Amino acid sequence: MFDNLSNKLDKAIKTLKGQGRITDINVASTVKEIRRALIDADVNYKVAKEVTDRIKDKAIGRDVLIAVSPGQLLVKIVSEELTELMGGTKSDMTIKGDPAVILISGLQGSGKTTFTGKLANLLKKQGKQVMLAACDIYRPAAINQLKVLGEQVGVEVYAEPENKNALQIAQNAIKHAKQSGKSIVIVDTAGRLAVDEEMMNEISALKESLKPSETLFVVDAMTGQDAVNTAKAFNERLNFDGVVLTKLDGDTRGGAAISIRAVVDKPLKFVSTGEKMDAIDVFHPDRMAQRILGMGDVVSLVERAQETFDQQEAERINKKIRKNQFDFNDFLSQLDQIKKMGNIKDLLGMIPGMGKAMKGVDVDENSFKPIEAIIQSMTPDERANPDIMTGSRRQRIAKGSGTSIQQVNNLMKQFDDMRKMMKTMNKMGGMKALGNMKGLGR
Template sequence: MFQNLSERLEGALKVIKGKHKITEINVAEAVKDVRKALVEADVNYKIAKEITERIKEKALGQKILIAVEPYQLMIKIVEDELAQLMGGQKADLMLTGSPAVVLMAGLQGSGKTTFSAKLANQIKRQGRQVLLVACDVYRPAAIEQLKTLALQIGVDVYSEPENNNPVAIAQNAIQYAKANHKNVVIVDTAGRLAVDEEMMNEIEKIKKAINPCEILFVVDSMTGQDAVNTAKAFNERLDFTGVVLTKLDGDTRGGAALSIRAVVEKPIKFIGTSEKIDGIDVFHPDRMARRILNMGDVVGLVEKAQQAFDEKEAERLNKKLRQNQFDFNDFLSQIQQIKKMGNIKDLMSMVPGMSKMMKDVDIPEDAFKSTEAIIFSMTPKERENPQLLISGNGSGSRRKRIALGSGTSIQEVNALVKQFEEMRKVIKKINAMQNTGKKLGKIFGR
């Protein structure tokens, strides 16, 4: 995500690095390179010019504090301007009405149907009853795709396969939702071109018929500056309430995300981060700015961890760790919790400085596959008592059997067992240090 832009901005700001003061010359040089980086990322030239003029004005107007280097100050100014360009603050989804109706709109292939299911899944987790509505009566198998996705998340779908009138389907769906106590209705519509007058009239009629509290324009961020032009055309007809950027995990230059907010003056509310059903994030302009500048997103990482980790499971594990009883069952549980958080490479990029380090590192989606296979090939007794594989009688033959059962090599099993043992030693040392601290506390307390 934004990898090319991040690298170019870093190169542009290196002009200031090592300087002891900000001058018109080094600021002008840095700003010129920042503007070039933004334009090459497919940001609208006019917007790129405006933002860099503001950066230059702020930089030259700042008094340098002794504790702050010019480079650090410049980074902060660029971060603030990028965040402001993308909206400044996050925009919440306003679900009002009974039921609250969300209308999805966009071009063909932008990912509306998939995103509709992702949004339904997120809203359902908040304790609301959600209904998905299949109003794409033109694309073959569109209704079946929505039903398949809905089945994964346990959400109902309203459809009328024999009805070719999406306006009537949407109206009937609202009545169905009221009768069946659904809090939120998400209406998935057909993809359409802004120049297709008949199709644009149709979605305007749907909007008028169901009076949605939110109209989300879904756009494929890989279409670059064309996405901005399309958003502008749709906004003139629908006056939508927010933008959704899909496929930000792909090979995108990022220009659409940076300039779409400034052009249509509507907030980016969500981003699609993967093809998985939970690959959806609320858009935070300040956090995105930090990630673009390779400063990470620790808050976002913590939030993902909070969503993935079960409180009771964490308490149980904490108790076992304190008692030095961590076993392979616990290790497996932690791997499965981490997998719930999303793509490992994307998670690593949220740690400050890691994005650059992970640039050429290929982390496959199934990175934990062999580790899980090895643990699953252990007997229940071996998982509960790791010592049997570390130094117990017949540990060698046990490891050989596990390698055969998991389809891995004896070397891979040996490496996992060794890593696990090293981890247990570290846990034991931490516990010993904590116990020593408690004893000293009691002594000094007396």
């Protein structure tokens, strides 16, 4: 997420030399490099110039504390300015009405339908009664795609495949939602181009008739300045309430996305990465700024952990650790918990410093599969009693899992090291604190 921009900003800030005070001389070249990094990432030129001018004005003449380098002080200033550029504070959705209507709009291929499924999943987890309305009457596979997504997240999808009137379908969906006790209807519409007058009239009519409590504009973060231009054109017609950035797991020209707020003066509300239905986050400007600058995002990491946190399972494993009985069944259970938290590379990026450490390293989403295959090739007795693992058993496991004996030996060593570490922490009384994720969240 924003890897290229992060790397270039990091290089730019490292050029700042000198101690004691930031002056016009020692900050000029650094600010120039920051501006170049923003423009290279496709941030709007006017926006890039304005934000770097503010950075320069804030930095010049600032005293540097003994314990802080000029570079560190500049990181703080850049973080504050990026946060302000992206909206300053989190912007919540407005959910009003019986049922509340959320209208989804955007360009063709921007990821609207996938985002619709993700949003339904997020709202359902919050205890809302959600229904999806399939109002894309042009793309042949759109209705089927929405039905598949609805099935995945356990949300009803209202569709009329033979009806070619999007407004009528939406109105009927709202009636059906009232009758079935649904509190929110998310209306998935067809992708359209801003230059297509007929299609733009249709989405305008949908908004005017349905009076949605929230109209979201979905934009592909990788489309560069086109993302900003189309957001502006759609906003002039729709006056939407917020922007959704999709495909942030790609990183070609994602920097354009951070200048949308400045151009259309509408908040960024959600970001979406990947195809999984839980790959959606509420947009926090301050957290995104920190991640862009390689500072991590511990708060979001803890929130992700809490979402998937199983209190009973944690207590069960805690007891086994205290008795030094942690086995491969427990290890497999912990792997499942981590996988539920989302994309591994994204999670690593939330740990301060890990973004830079992982630079250039491709984190394969299938990296857990060999480990799972090895454990699943063990007998129940071997999983429950790791100490009985002999050389012949390891050879059989390697053959059965399609891995090498070296991979099996590596896993056994890592597992043994982990158990020793857990035993040591348990003696220090640390496991209780580690197991209490809710306490960590507070």
